[in-house]
């Protein structure tokens with residue numbers, strides 16, 4: 001076992017959304033220690049300039065490196081698509097990123113029309129454009145900027161009238177356009193699946209990348225010989241730079257050894 005294997009996995013997001021990735025990862029790799037940064041003070045990243053997103057990604061990375069993280073999961077589509085190449089150039093540890101799952105959607109669609117709900121920062125990024133250019137040219141992409149969704153989730157209004165109205169305004173036009181797969185291109189959005197289901201019923205498949213990211217993390221830990229082979233109970237530290245109530249609510253179903261701290265960063 002490599003000497004770094006007990007060191008934590010670092011994860012960051014513009015807020016609490018990356019916990020959807022953390023949950024998948026913790027299910028697949030229950031013995032890994034983790035440190036999660038919820039940069040809720042700066043959410044949403046999706047409306048910020050590319051340079052600001054890069055600066056925030058570097059700030060988060062430095063905090064996690066100072067806490068000895070052996071690998072970093074950029075659990076944010078916006079930060080991945082705008083900054084992961086810079087992070088990989090600048091630092092020597094492995095980075096795992098997340099991008100909208102348009103490739104699986106392209107394989108699943110029957111109508112050849114897929115919907116992608118993501119932030120402006122993700123949809124306007126070069127990486128998203130590159131990935132989009134690799135899928136079958138016959139497939140029509142209906143891209144929707146989910147403006148306002150992250151802010152509502154961060155303020156705890158997941159199951160609210162405002163949320164239903166906003167989601168409906170984005171999704172009902174997609175149903176009318178014969179979209180049969182909806183890609184959730186933001187790590188906050190898996191928390192909206194119950195609300196989305198109420199709007200679309202079973203007419204549309206909802207696709208996200210969480211499980212794929214967890215599998216990729218496991219593969220990269222193996223490849224670098226830094227997987228934690230100890231069977232000690234894992235420890236999980238969550239830092240949030242705003243009120244921690246929404247974070248506590250969102251991970252209340254997790255039965256692991258979790259500590260949540262409000263901290264300015």
Ligand code: DGL
Nearest residue numbers: 014044045046077078187
């Ligand atoms: N969870 C982030 C993502 O996956 C949300 C982006 C934002 O803060 O706007 O893109």
